[in-house]
Amino acid sequence: MANSNLATYRNPTRNHSGGRTQKISKITPHEMAAIWSGRQCADYFAGTTRQASSNYCIGNGGDIAISVDEGNRAWTSSSEYNDQRAVTIEVSNSVCGGDWPVSPAAYNALVRLCADICKRNGINPAYNGAASGSITMHKMFASTACPGPYLTHKIVSGDLARDIKAAMGQGTAKPVSQQLYRIRKSWADVKSQIGAYKSLENAKKACGVGYSVFDKDGKAVYTPGGSAAKKWTQDCVLKVGDKVISVSCGIVAVPGTNSAVQGNLVNIPALGGMVPLSDVSEADDTGDGKKDDYLANTKSRVFLLQATVTKIISNDLVQLDRGYVVKTGPLMGLR
Known part of the structure; x- marks a missing residue:
């Protein structure tokens, strides 16, 4: 079974169950909970004794690596049912915390990879909230919050399915925002993040004393002060x-x-x-x-x-x- 030509690196891990027993009929995006390249993620899976892996790894910059060949069942979703049927994809976060977002480059790579997988395997990308859907999430099968709020919204809202179909030539993609305004105590204090907004005005409204609003480059664009501060x-x-x-x-x-x-x-x-x-x-x-x-x-x-x-x-x-x-x-x- 062929792998995607979009991948630029391959480091196969032993962490898999061998050949699939079911036809590929699903895609399952996961998040790394790390800011890595695809290569770093694949190298991690190849070198760890932890029983974890995925078919593909997408880096923060959009590079795609193969960890488990598509023809094999990876250990990704805590579910034999899902992993036998799904091509699983780990996606780097751009921020670890808050809404756990991914970069536009990583998201666009995810869309292109999913479109390629769907074309080659005859999959109609659709999320229906159940394990029977062709787009599934890790949290459906295990006690995890993976994927985080950002990717979950993309999946549940139908944005991901629509963007994949557009990449397959079946519709129009929704533009990916290049800017998120993040609320933190400082840019370096990722764990203090309490929100990420596309609208600067909404970010300002949610920003309380002791916090600032930062743009995508880490520049503080708003810090509340005075008697009106919340x-x-x-x-x-x-x-x-x-x-x-x-x-x-x-x-x-x-x-x-x-x-x-x-x-x-x-x-x-x-x-x-x-x-x-x-x-x-x-x-x-x-x-x-x-x-x-x-x-x-x-x-x-x-x-x-x-x-x-x-x-x-x-x-x-x-x-x-x-x-x-x-x-x-x-x-x-x-x-």
Whole structure:
């Protein structure tokens, strides 16, 4: 079975199950949780004893490397069902934290590679929210937040499928934004990032005291100050339209199981129960020994990514723009 001619480097790893037992019918984009080239990622898989790999690796600059030949099943999605049928692709992040974005170069390479795979294997790229779709996500099969909010939005919104079809000559692609305005305490403090926005004005509105808005080159373009400056405040009276995030919250096992994750949801009692994995990120005080958004056990701690209040249910409950209801106790609003 042929590999993509778009790849410029190949370093095969032993971390795979040999020849596929199923016809290729899916693509599964993952994120590296690292800022690497495709070559670095393939070299890592080739040299590690960890049972992990992917068919392709896409670097931050857009280079494409082969780690496991397409004809073999890689160990990527924690699911034999998916990995036997899917060509799996690790994509470098451009920032490790916040929305976990990928660079325009990496995203465009992902689109071109997926289009090539779909053409050669007769795949109609489509996400339907289930394992039966031709575009799937790691978080469908394991207790992980992979891919992060940026790639998840691209997949769930249909942007990725539409862009792949355009690359296959079946439609028009949505332009990839070249600019994200990121909110951090400093450009170097990646872990402090609390948001990334295409709109500078929206970034300014969400930027509190102690933070600045940085452009894609790391230049501070806005720092709040004076009496009008806002900061994230807990125990404030929330109203419709408020931007909110949460403090660090613990996760607990779903009743009747030994895991805090069930399907695409994670159990966060402080927020009222089950919350989509794509809407949370690991907190700095996580207790599982590493901050990689992989919720391996109930020692992990998470925080709710920024959302907007759309309805006040009661003093203790609000509805968010993502459609579900959460408890107000752990929430912080901009004040």
